[in-house]
Amino acid sequence: MELGTAMRTILPSPTAKAASGEQNLERLISQLPIAAYICDRDGVIKSYNNPAVDLWGRAPPVGSTVERFCGSHQLCYPNGKIMPHERSPMAVGLRTRRAVLDQDVIIVRPDGSRRCAIANIVPLYDSAGRWDGAINCVLDVTARQHAILAQEEERRRVARELHDAVGQVLSSARLRLKRLLAEAGPKSRGAEVGDVLHLLDRALRELGAIAQDLRPQELDALGLESALRGLAADFMRRSRLRVWASVSSIRPALANGAALTMYRIAQEALANVERHAQATRVALSLGRHGGRVVLRVKDDGRGCPVARLEAEKPRSRGMGLRNMRERAQSCGGTLDMRSAPGAGTEIVCRLPAAAGGRHGR
Ligand SMILES: Nc1ncnc2c1ncn2[C@@H]1O[C@H](COP(=O)(O)OP(=O)(O)OP(=O)(O)O)[C@@H](O)[C@H]1O
Ligand SMILES: [Mg+2]
Numbered sequence: 001m002e003l004g005t006a007m008r009t010i011l012p013s014p015t016a017k018a019a020s021g022e023q024n025l026e027r028l029i030s031q032l033p034i035a036a037y038i039c040d041r042d043g044v045i046k047s048y049n050n051p052a053v054d055l056w057g058r059a060p061p062v063g064s065t066v067e068r069f070c071g072s073h074q075l076c077y078p079n080g081k082i083m084p085h086e087r088s089p090m091a092v093g094l095r096t097r098r099a100v101l102d103q104d105v106i107i108v109r110p111d112g113s114r115r116c117a118i119a120n121i122v123p124l125y126d127s128a129g130r131w132d133g134a135i136n137c138v139l140d141v142t143a144r145q146h147a148i149l150a151q152e153e154e155r156r157r158v159a160r161e162l163h164d165a166v167g168q169v170l171s172s173a174r175l176r177l178k179r180l181l182a183e184a185g186p187k188s189r190g191a192e193v194g195d196v197l198h199l200l201d202r203a204l205r206e207l208g209a210i211a212q213d214l215r216p217q218e219l220d221a222l223g224l225e226s227a228l229r230g231l232a233a234d235f236m237r238r239s240r241l242r243v244w245a246s247v248s249s250i251r252p253a254l255a256n257g258a259a260l261t262m263y264r265i266a267q268e269a270l271a272n273v274e275r276h277a278q279a280t281r282v283a284l285s286l287g288r289h290g291g292r293v294v295l296r297v298k299d300d301g302r303g304c305p306v307a308r309l310e311a312e313k314p315r316s317r318g319m320g321l322r323n324m325r326e327r328a329q330s331c332g333g334t335l336d337m338r339s340a341p342g343a344g345t346e347i348v349c350r351l352p353a354a355a356g357g358r359h360g361r
Contacts, residue, residue: 021127025135035117035138038124041131043068043086043094055117055140057109069094070136074108078116078332079352093121093134104329107138116142116330145330152260159215167207174200216263224259225249225286228266228295232284239274246285253293253353258331262286262295262351265327265335268320269297269347277301277345292333293353298346303339324349 026047029036035055037048045062048071053059060071069090075083085091089103100121107115118139126132174197181193211217218227225247232245254262266284273282279301286295309321321337324347328335333351 025124029135032137035140036135037071037138038133038135039069039090039094040133041094043091045071046133051140052138055107055115055138057111057113072107073110076106076108076114078104078106078329080106089119089121090134090136093123093136097123097131099123102329104332114142115140116145118329141329144326148327148330149257152257155214159211162207162211162214167204167211170200170204170207174204219259219263223251224254224262225251227259227263228284228286231263231266231270235270235274235282239270241273241279242281244281244283246283246287248287250286250288250293250353253288254351255354258293258333258351258354261327261331261333262293262349265324265347265349266295266297268324272320272347273297273299273301273345276304279344288353291353292350295349296346298344300344303341303343303345305341306337306339309337 025038029038029047029049032049033051035049035052037052038046040046042065044065045060045067047062048060052071056072058071058073060067067085069085069088075085075088077083083105089100089105093100100119103119103121105117105119107117109115118141120137120139121134122137123134124132177193177197177200181197184193216227216231218230228247229245232243232247235241236243270282270284273279277299279299281300283298284296286293288294321335325335328349328351331351333349336348336350337345338348339345
């Protein structure tokens with residue numbers, strides 16, 4: 001992501017490193033507003049900054065050969081399983097001597113609290129150009145992920161309120177009007193009452209659609225597969241595009257939060273097709289491949305320059321793609337966009353399947 005790219009730019013490259021010594025690097029990390037630390041070739045921690053202490057909830061000993069690769073008390077994968085320090089992104093970066101960017105990890109502090117973070121490892125070289133370890137800049141995204149969860153909870157609450165409060169009042173007004181119409185007979189202003197009934201029917205339909213959009217009922221009741229089929233059918237009716245949906249049963253492959261993530265990503269991908277693609281056909285598919293549940297939304301439209309979009313400043317571009325990616329990452333998954341001018345666009349979201357589901361396919 002942006003942080004990884006920025007790191008490649010600011011850190012010494014094999015050719016430019018002669019000018020920057022170890023002290024310069026340490027001064028640089030002490031001024032960084034995000035957590036950063038340096039390991040030598042064996043993974044021994046050589047230095048770290050104050051944000052790293054805040055993130056880890058501890059200040060590990062510098063130079064210890066016992067605690068290597070990462071200063072956190074414990075690390076976990078996004079699915080909650082423990083990640084041994086020797087399998088951490090830093091350990092991988094040191095083993096391969098390559099940059100390891102945008103890796104989702106969970107940091108467990110000594111007091112048991114957890115932080116969601118994204119690790120970015122870039123190799124370092126000494127002034128003679130020899131490989132000399134790596135730096136890890138770790139972005140704390142806990143607040144961002146809480147915000148996404150809070151937003152879903154708020155949507156759920158508003159959907160409930162719309163249904164239970166406004167919907168019930170409208171339904172009750174509609175019933176009374178119908179009764180009035182039946183009692184008074186068509187002669188006494190029956191046409192006007194009929195019009196009001198139509199208006200109320202329309203309001204109820206609109207309300208249902210808004211509540212559905214805020215919190216798709218089928219998702220809770222029938223699962224992701226039915227919800228996606230419904231979404232594809234609604235989209236076909238609304239957009240008049242030809243939609244081909246191939247949705248295999250994946251149950252019990254995704255936790256509830258991840259199912260909602262998948263649904264929202266499909267919603268945004270379809271909305272983008274309608275708004276930007278000038279397509280005639282869309283294919284939506286869901287299936288399980290190994291340990292992952294994979295959603296694809298592919299159109300035959302005009303395509304778009306993906307590399308240019310990714311390079312644009314966050315403020316100058318839309319939120320849809322970024323939200324999709326953040327949602328996927330918050331569930332330990334990935335989001336890829338493939339496109340070529342004139343050759344359509346494909347969005348691929350891969351989320352880890354919950355343990356206990358079927359494999360293969
Ligand atoms: N299916 C597609 N076909 C062609 N271009 C696309 C497609 N999907 C996205 N794009 C391009 O990617 C850009 C970014 O999409 P994104 O969803 O992030 O923003 P947006 O749709 O413009 O605005 P927002 O989603 O915030 O309302 C779009 O403006 C469009 O140029
Ligand atoms: Mg969009």
